[in-house]
Amino acid sequence: MIQLRGLTKRYGTFTAVNAIDLEVRRGELFGxxxxxxxxxxxxxxxxxxxxxxxxxxxHVAGIDVExxxxxxxxxxxxxxxxxxxxDKLTGAEFMRFVAALYGQEGPVxxxxxxxxxALFDLAQWKxxxxxxxxxxxxxxxxxxxxxAHRPEVIVVxxxxxxxxxxxxxxxxxxxxxxxxxxxxxxxSTHTLxxxxxxxxxxxxxxxxxxxxxxxxxxxxxxxxxxxxPLEELFLRLTGGxxxxxxxxxxxx
Amino acid sequence: xxEAVLRREPGLARILSPKWRAALARFRRGRAGALxxxxxxxxxxxxxxxxxxxxxxxxxxxxxxxPDLGLYLPGKVLGAILLTFGSILLLSNVITSxxxxxxxxxxxxxxxxxxxxxxxxxxxxxxxxxxxxxxVVLLALPILTAYGIVYAGGPLFPLVAAAALAPVLxxxxxxxxxxxxxLVNVFPARRTRDLLSLIAIGAAAxxxxxxxxxxxxxxxxxxxxxxxxDFLVTLRTPANPYxxxxxxxxxxxxWLTFVADPLPPTVLWLTAAATVVxxxxxxxxxxxxxxxxxxxxxxxxxxxxxxxLAAHRFVGFxxxxxxxxxLKDLRIFFRDTTQWSQLILLAVLxxxxxxxxxxxxxxxxxxxxxxxxxxxxxxxxxxxxFVLAAIAARFVFPAISLEGRxxxxxxxSPLPPxxxxxxxxxxxxxxxxxxxxxxxxxxxxxxxxxxxxMALSVGTIILYTLATCALALAFGAYYPQFDTENAAQIPTxxxxxxxxxxxVTFLAVVIVVEARPVLNYVRAMREQGQPxxxxxxxLAMAVVAALxxxxxxxxxxxxxxxxxxxxx
Numbered sequence: 001m002i003q004l005r006g007l008t009k010r011y012g013t014f015t016a017v018n019a020i021d022l023e024v025r026r027g028e029l030f031g032x033x034x035x036x037x038x039x040x041x042x043x044x045x046x047x048x049x050x051x052x053x054x055x056x057x058x059h060v061a062g063i064d065v066e067x068x069x070x071x072x073x074x075x076x077x078x079x080x081x082x083x084x085x086x087d088k089l090t091g092a093e094f095m096r097f098v099a100a101l102y103g104q105e106g107p108v109x110x111x112x113x114x115x116x117x118a119l120f121d122l123a124q125w126k127x128x129x130x131x132x133x134x135x136x137x138x139x140x141x142x143x144x145x146x147x148a149h150r151p152e153v154i155v156v157x158x159x160x161x162x163x164x165x166x167x168x169x170x171x172x173x174x175x176x177x178x179x180x181x182x183x184x185x186x187x188s189t190h191t192l193x194x195x196x197x198x199x200x201x202x203x204x205x206x207x208x209x210x211x212x213x214x215x216x217x218x219x220x221x222x223x224x225x226x227x228x229p230l231e232e233l234f235l236r237l238t239g240g241x242x243x244x245x246x247x248x249x250x251x252x
Numbered sequence: 253x254x255e256a257v258l259r260r261e262p263g264l265a266r267i268l269s270p271k272w273r274a275a276l277a278r279f280r281r282g283r284a285g286a287l288x289x290x291x292x293x294x295x296x297x298x299x300x301x302x303x304x305x306x307x308x309x310x311x312x313x314x315x316x317x318x319p320d321l322g323l324y325l326p327g328k329v330l331g332a333i334l335l336t337f338g339s340i341l342l343l344s345n346v347i348t349s350x351x352x353x354x355x356x357x358x359x360x361x362x363x364x365x366x367x368x369x370x371x372x373x374x375x376x377x378x379x380x381x382x383x384x385x386x387x388v389v390l391l392a393l394p395i396l397t398a399y400g401i402v403y404a405g406g407p408l409f410p411l412v413a414a415a416a417l418a419p420v421l422x423x424x425x426x427x428x429x430x431x432x433x434x435l436v437n438v439f440p441a442r443r444t445r446d447l448l449s450l451i452a453i454g455a456a457a458x459x460x461x462x463x464x465x466x467x468x469x470x471x472x473x474x475x476x477x478x479x480x481x482d483f484l485v486t487l488r489t490p491a492n493p494y495x496x497x498x499x500x501x502x503x504x505x506x507w508l509t510f511v512a513d514p515l516p517p518t519v520l521w522l523t524a525a526a527t528v529v530x531x532x533x534x535x536x537x538x539x540x541x542x543x544x545x546x547x548x549x550x551x552x553x554x555x556x557x558x559x560x561l562a563a564h565r566f567v568g569f570x571x572x573x574x575x576x577x578x579l580k581d582l583r584i585f586f587r588d589t590t591q592w593s594q595l596i597l598l599a600v601l602x603x604x605x606x607x608x609x610x611x612x613x614x615x616x617x618x619x620x621x622x623x624x625x626x627x628x629x630x631x632x633x634x635x636x637x638f639v640l641a642a643i644a645a646r647f648v649f650p651a652i653s654l655e656g657r658x659x660x661x662x663x664x665s666p667l668p669p670x671x672x673x674x675x676x677x678x679x680x681x682x683x684x685x686x687x688x689x690x691x692x693x694x695x696x697x698x699x700x701x702x703x704x705x706m707a708l709s710v711g712t713i714i715l716y717t718l719a720t721c722a723l724a725l726a727f728g729a730y731y732p733q734f735d736t737e738n739a740a741q742i743p744t745x746x747x748x749x750x751x752x753x754x755x756v757t758f759l760a761v762v763i764v765v766e767a768r769p770v771l772n773y774v775r776a777m778r779e780q781g782q783p784x785x786x787x788x789x790x791l792a793m794a795v796v797a798a799l800x801x802x803x804x805x806x807x808x809x810x811x812x813x814x815x816x817x818x819x820x
Contacts, residue, residue, distance in 0.1 A: 045660075048660075048663070048664040049663060049664055050659075050660055050663040050664050050820070051819050051820075052817070052819055069666075070666040070668060071666070073664060073665055073666040074666040076664070078660070078664035080660045084657040084658055084660065084661075085658065085661075086580065086584060086658060088583065088584045088587040088588055089580065089583060089584065090554060093580075093583065096576065097576050097577075097580050098661065098665070100572045100573055100575070100576030100577075101573060101576070101661070101662070101665035101666070101667045102665060102666060103572055103573060103666070104572070105572045105576075127554070129554060129587070
């Protein structure tokens with residue numbers, strides 16, 4: 001459902017994403033891991049059609065995002081890491097606006113908005129301006145609005161940040177249910193336990209390149225890590241601080 | 253664990269360092285990126301500055317030549333100018349200190365750091381004064397320079413002028429921030445900002461109306477000077493002896509007229525020091541509560557649901573994407589006090605404009621020539637075009653920039669950039685067309701323009717409005733200010749300036765093309781007593797129509813292309 005071929009993004013002389021090849025299949029939840037600045041968000045934003053790639057191609061549901069952006073985007077739901085919404089719209093108005101961007105309106109959409117707002121515990125705030133929402137509430141509003149048009153593919157950047165435990169649990173169940181029904185999710189996260197528990201396959205990106213990808217077992221095999229948890233495996237692949245360095249810093 | 257030792261508290265320069273370093277980085281980036289940009293800014297600034305200097309210089313030279321009056325009038329005028337600057341500064345400081353002291357992004361960091369409150373106060377006060385005063389200082393420079401040159405102030409005059417102006421800036425800064433501090437303790441900061449925008453706009457509108465109603469043009473008429481003795485007595489007495497701006501004017505004028513009086517500078521500097529001390533004391537007592545309150549106070553509910561329903565019906569015929577986009581823009585505009593309150597100022601300016609046209613001495617006594625009325629009507633078309641360009645700069649140019657934070661949503665959705673642009677276009681063009689027609693038709697009625705001139709003006713202004721609105725959007729897409737939170741700052745950016753220059757150039761082209769048919773029309777009326785439609789006239793109209801339509805479509809196409817290219 002998502003296919004990246006030689007995907008590259010350069011900012012001047014800096015290469016943020018370097019010729020990535022990746023395929024996320026239908027009915028799969030794919031976890032995208034990597035240290036800060038590794039190129040995760042840039043990759044996701046290129047898939048969502050927000051950034052133009054410097055090279056390579058992105059296909060969503062078999063449609064080339066560069067050649068037929070509108071058709072590809074109609075099948076996609078994008079959830080960014082920072083919940084910027086229109087402060088002067090109410091929650092319901094925002095959802096109605098997002099549905100309209102996907103060409104949807106009418107009683108069916110209204111029912112869908114009510115359902116989604118109730119699902120994310122936002123029903124009682126639906127007629128309040130989003131400027132009075134907390135960070136977590138805005139995040140939930142964005143997630144709800146990304147589901148309003150019933151996408152086939154969800155691309156989500158750090159979805160758990162700012163969510164309370166109940167909402168985080170809801171989101172995990174929702175994504176599993178979504179892929180169970182044939183949907184596709186590409187999710188970037190720093191919460192390795194969540195990635196390990198939820199994702200069918202995991203890709204690790206470092207310096208703009210995918211350095212490892214596969215199921216947990218395949219990753220262990222690739223790194224000869226025995227039955228180490230994902231956290232250890234991730235640090236082994238991406239490098240971490242030594243104890244000596246830590247005590248040096250803390251002791252001054 | 254080793255005990256954390258605070259070796260030395262950070263000084264003022266250290267607290268302010270992120271600000272000046274950021275300014276320096278912006279300057280370096282600008283210098284490396286665009287020499288042309290700097291040249292345009294310098295050019296426009298230079299022209300404006302020179303014009304202001306030339307006006308001040310000529311007025312002062314003329315005033316100096318008047319016996320007796322030459323000594324007092326410039327002092328009086330300087331006092332009035334500084335009083336106006338002082339009022340603007342006070343208002344500006346009240347609004348700026350809301351951001352710097354209560355809403356700025358660095359405040360959490362400063363509040364959590366072990367920095368003495370007095371240093372935070374002084375650093376923030378300095379920041380507030382610089383932000384609020386730079387434009388006033390730039391305006392004051394050519395005027396004070398003219399004073400120094402005309403009255404031979406000597407090489408030390410710049411220092412004297414600076415010593416007179418600096419305490420005024422400090423006093424306004426300290427008073428403005430103290431006033432804000434008290435206001436925030438009464439209302440939460442976000443509500444105060446709304447309230448203040450209204451007060452500011454209302455105050456500005458009142459000043460404009462007041463200045464206009466005073467009819468300053470009458471002062472230059474000879475009959476205004478009938479009672480010279482009374483006039484001189486009024487000039488000699490200071491109008492506001494207890495205001496710092498008056499003391500500053502006296503410092504400058506005493507230097508220029510060789511009067512040694514240590515009282516004005518002493519009182520001025522002592523007052524400046526006292527306001528800072530009082531401001532610091534108030535800050536120490538009230539800031540913590542105020543800052544805490546500033547974190548609250550976002551608006552929760554919406555008002556005006558009936559208007560919303562009416563708007564929904566009005567645009568009901570549009571396709572769903574366009575319709576919801578237009579409704580979204582209207583809702584946001586009318587729910588944001590800082591945005592809709594600008595309409596008050598616009599209404600006042602339009603009333604003043606109409607008042608000015610009505611006050612033109614065209615039909616006061618003897619019969620005026622047909623040529624003069626036609627000429628004034630034609631020039632009025634140009635002036636109306638300029639006013640419309642300015643309105644487009646304020647309301648249409650920022651439209652793309654204001655989507656900055658939500659661009660992720662628009663770019664990731666299947667909304668064609670063309671639809672986005674056309675939605676924005678009609679949201680801006682329809683109200684602008686209404687304003688354009690109101691201005692043109694009313695002023696032409698006031699000027700008793702002929703049917704030919706009325707038809708020409710209305711036709712031209714419709715076409716020009718459509719084109720200038722498209723230009724505003726296209727330039728808005730080419731020079732977006734995505735990170736600006738205050739929409740009112742966007743039109744004064746480099747892109748806003750380039751848009752205004754392009755729009756005015758385009759207007760000049762339209763006026764030049766139409767000048768010939770208007771001249772032919774005047775000739776025909778003189779010779780035959782009735783208008784004659786000839787090939788020249790038809791060709792000129794066709795050229796204007798083609799130019800306007802090509803500009804509209806070309807600008808919108810370029811804007812849409814640019815929107816697709818934005819990488820953010």
